[in-house]
Amino acid sequence: MPKLTDYIRYADAQQHASSQALWDLFDGDRERFNIAHECILRHADGSRRAAVRIAHADGRDEILSFDALAAGASRFAHWLEAQGIKPGDRIAFMLEPSLPFYVSLFGAMLMGAISVPLFTLFGLDGLRLRMDDCAPRLLISNAEKAAMARQLPGVRVVVADEALLRQLESYPARYQPRSRADDLAVFQYTSGTTRELPAAVKHTHRALVTLMFAALYGTGIRPGDEYFCPSSPAWGHGLWHGTLAPLALGVSTGTFSGRFDALRLMQALQDFEITNLSAAATHYRMMKNTGRAGAYRFFINKLSFTGEPIDPATLEFIEQTFRVPACSMYGTTEIGVVLVNYPGAPDFQVKPGSLGKPVPGLKLQVQNRDGTPAAPGVVGELMLWKKDHWETTKDLARRDAEGYLYHCGRADDVIISAGWTMSAVEIEATLLKHPDVREAAVIGVPDDTRGQVAKAFIVSARAAGEAYADELKNFTRERLSQHEFPRHIAFVAELPKTPAGKVNRKVLREREAAARA
Template sequence: TDARVARELEAAMAGRPGACVVRFGDDGSGSADALEARMAAKPAAYRNVETTATDPAIVAFTSGTTGRGKGTVHTHRDLLVVADTYGRHVVDPSPDDIFIGTPPLAFTYALGGLVLFPMRAGASTALVEQMPPSVLLESIARYRATIAFTSPTAYRAMLAQVAGADLSSLKKCVSAGETLPAATYDAWKEATGIRLMDGIGSTEMLHVFIGCRAEDGRAGFTGTPVPGYRAKVVDEQGREVPRGEVGRLAVQGPTGCRYLADEENQRKYVQRGWNMTGDAYRQDEDGYFKYEARTDDLIISSGYNISGVEVENALLAHPAVSECAVVGVPDEARGQLVKAFVVVAKGTTVSTGLARELQDFVKAQIAPYKYPRAVEFTDALPRTLTGKLQRYRLRAGADAVAGPDTTRDSGLRFHQPEGWPKPQGYANAVSAEGRVVFVAGQIGWDPVTGRFPGGGFAAEVAQALRNVVAALASAGARPDQITRLTWFVTDREAYLLARKDIGASYREILGRHYPAMSVLVVSALVEQDARVEIEATACINGDGF
């Protein structure tokens, strides 16, 4: 592993028999266990291991959009297949092309788009370690990239900066990883003159199996089966449904799902010889496939089937919306309620009035019964490392977070000095009236057993936050009533390295509620093995728990 994150990995692997963490990119200290030292000790020449086309080549893990990632096995033949199907017939690169993109190389979207496709064509790839949308724009100009691979979210984020960017070298833009909203497709085409090439693939299938060349693209449609693949829309019994009806996507082709030691999920994914991707689609009379939702994301409200993606597309057409996600949440009267989580555009003021405006806007765009009856504004949406939206986390936390249009008010008011940039992950000032609750410093151990969790610094933070919530509950307070959090950490480097995991745990345990917050680095805590302690103050405004 990279030496910069080795400490966290070593802590996570501690106590596991036979586990060994090998570092690379160290500071030159020359450890015998470093990858560079191990490589130097080996002979310069070696014999290739004889393999066949059907031998396993890689184990790729799903990104966890629905929970824990699963290992999928792909053969040497599979790697060539995706390069000679989607790579050759849809992307269609030449040796002069320069690929660039944002997905991590450990995921199959990047494996194809940044490694296999350019290598098969004799082309090149510009690799940049950290590439948020703004850096991607700069890197396209710097390296004169011609083919870009990234997500719909990144394309939408780049729209605000694309006017001043040099994209004269760019010829093709591939979009995958999540559904491509029609609004994003149209806006990118208008801003750059380039049609986005939408596609759907899966780690189980290795890469894209439905897509389109740029000239064949249609806003709001994924495309048609990639040469070599077949796809159909079926009902629960596997029977193909009429064109225009929503059903389950089923795919066959030269690649397929092979889960690693997971027979239960294997039986769910492969049914009657078809790969069931877990996506709800409809197919039009021209054979184009249109994404509706993940099959477990379809919202059934008052007997109506509602596609969250359709509602999202309507919301994204409003200028105040930067990102959004729509899910179904439990409701006694309707079974499920349509709820929208919205990240507003820069400079937009959040208010209950804006929530009503968005609701009315959606009613005017699509069937009125599909409008989001609840709207919650948030600073960010939960995503995997590949940028895929994790709707299951929004559903799981829907009852635990407060927003301008939720059914209960925490009683807190958030304040911002005029002219200051909007803070991310905290508030500059919070005011409230009511009964004040003080929570003593909680460290990252189990208060009953006195044991610290395995899993490193982020796991300790998660346990400390759970302890804070438990202490709040004993006083009749909720997490969304916290007015201030004070963190004491003994290891600044570990805290900074674990910030992404800490943020995920924070949102899972406290919700998308960001009070006034301070983080202090201290030399030690009273409990010798503790590395983090968190104090909290909350204010109950009389609405009860």
């Protein structure tokens, strides 16, 4: 009987996609289900087939097989039990893609603990917020980050080094999972949040099943693809669409480890003969900006992007370089991917600039302020029908007469920079910790490379100057993360306020737009 992976046409997706068809792709069922088994263990057949290809920033390639990951994850699961870890305990890890990262990720889920991947460039404040929220029993990290993490009380820090890997060798290479489909498996943090204290998005094991609609129709992934996603697996795109989705289908995936370099990425795409690439919009923009894409040979026949809209110049670069349509994939950590462009579907027209159409089975609507459906071409708030009510995506959009949707900006104060979601509130709160800062307001401003960057407006009695601005930038990035800081700083006498006394960021945005115009 055909499976969903046997179909590639848009019309077939609308006809055959169903909840039961998704479950048919897996070993588990609605009662018993484990992500680690579905992604790793069931594909470990002794052939040492590649599961993950890692392009390290220093030029090294690292290939991890399904067999090696299955054995490592099983040993890690046994090791966790020996440490007194119980199902439901949180295991956090702050590691670049590597053997310890994947062993930790899948080993924790295998024995019923909850995996909590964390961005490796978090500073002490950014890490503390998330540790306070999820209260992990263990934090697995490298030696450098472990020294910082040990400043946090109540967290046991374990260094993922050769000594730990040798210790794992003494444990059995097989583990039988006992998790239920509705048991929690992953706590996922956004790269920023509209709250000062970030809350985790909590995913069960069965979330892998729901994910597959977006994987099949957002990235177009199918068995036989040679897949690559350079996004960090600490974030939603890199974890769910760069790691779990391809592995669940037995597809070899690729990723980037270390400081990103566009030339190194293109070298990996050539060397691994990648046929399906899914990346953030900024990754494509940075490849374009090198001016050297013509020096590499590419094999790509499906291509998708997420995180933000792509500018016209980068779209032109993609079409000229890869000669396939650039397929947008839209969603958030909280709601998942909901709009796709069906990469590889011969009967689906990709419209430049469009977010595409809904994932099969989902209902989205652009609404006016009174909750009524907006007419074609009219900008309104993009809403998702979920659990018998309309839920906001916090984005503005418009639809055309054919049902394609277009992004029209954020409905809140979130800033999307190079694919990362940053919170104006969180950056402001950190800036206000500086002894010389009286008031701070942060907005997103356009940037040719990153799409948007954060700009801070500072009220201070201290004399303005470039050295002071650099000090504030470093002050913020050291406490949040290496990407989450204001790249532009303006010193002002006062900030615009609402009648209630709150900072009026809308006025700042309008002033900034007028100044640029």
